[in-house]
Amino acid sequence: MCVELATDQRWLTRAIELSKRCPPVDRAYSVGAVIVSADGEELAYGYSRETDPVVHAEESALTKLAGSGIDLRGVTLYSTLEPCSLRASRPRTCSQLILEAGVGRVVLAWREPSLFVADAQGVELLTAAGVTVLELPELAEAARAVNAQLFQ
Numbered sequence: 001m002c003v004e005l006a007t008d009q010r011w012l013t014r015a016i017e018l019s020k021r022c023p024p025v026d027r028a029y030s031v032g033a034v035i036v037s038a039d040g041e042e043l044a045y046g047y048s049r050e051t052d053p054v055v056h057a058e059e060s061a062l063t064k065l066a067g068s069g070i071d072l073r074g075v076t077l078y079s080t081l082e083p084c085s086l087r088a089s090r091p092r093t094c095s096q097l098i099l100e101a102g103v104g105r106v107v108l109a110w111r112e113p114s115l116f117v118a119d120a121q122g123v124e125l126l127t128a129a130g131v132t133v134l135e136l137p138e139l140a141e142a143a144r145a146v147n148a149q150l151f152q
Contacts, residue, residue, distance in 0.1 A: 008107050011036050011078045012139050014045075016109065019057070019080045019146045022048040027116070030146045031081045033057035035065065035103075038074040054089035057081075062101050076105040080143040082112040085121040095125045105132040109143035115150060 011034055018032030028048060035043045046060025055063075058079055065072065077083075083094035083106065098106065112120035126133050144151075 008134065008136060009139065012107055012109055012136055015078045015080045016139065016142050016146065018045055018047045019143065024149055026149065029081050029150065031057035031079060033061045033077060033079045035061050036076050036078065043070060043075065056084060056094050058083050058094040059097055062097050072102045073104045075103055076107055077103050078107045080109045082108050082110065082120055083122040083126065085125055086117050095122045098126060098131065099129050103131065107134045107136060109136055109139040111135065
């Protein structure tokens with residue numbers, strides 16, 4: 001197995017573990033996110049509903065780095081679910097927040113199903129803006145399992 005793939009799987013597994021901390025609700029996904037530096041240091045993490053009832057995982061992690069002066073162009077953001085491209089609870093989506101922060105690489109486990117948003121475009125928006133996006137479908141089931149209550 002490629003070293004980079006093994007590293008990506010390890011950090012995405014950490015994000016899945018974080019998603020298990022989310023208070024479950026019936027109208028939102030439980031998502032975990034980790035921001036990792038180019039040299040493999042965890043810079044921040046977040047999970048859905050960590051700090052308030054509508055905070056998203058990526059938003060929570062990025063907020064922890066706001067004002068830190070850290071250049072995020074070389075970091076990787078690991079998220080258990082495709083960053084949102086449409087959002088009713090905040091003025092900016094997670095895709096927009098990632099772009100505004102300058103994150104250069106995103107690794108995700110699972111594309112957003114059409115349960116709440118008919119045609120999620122997070123991956124497309126990020127790649128169109130030059131962000132490298134990698135999907136690890138082998139971890140999709142583990143990410144989905146945390147959200148089993150939404151699909152019953």
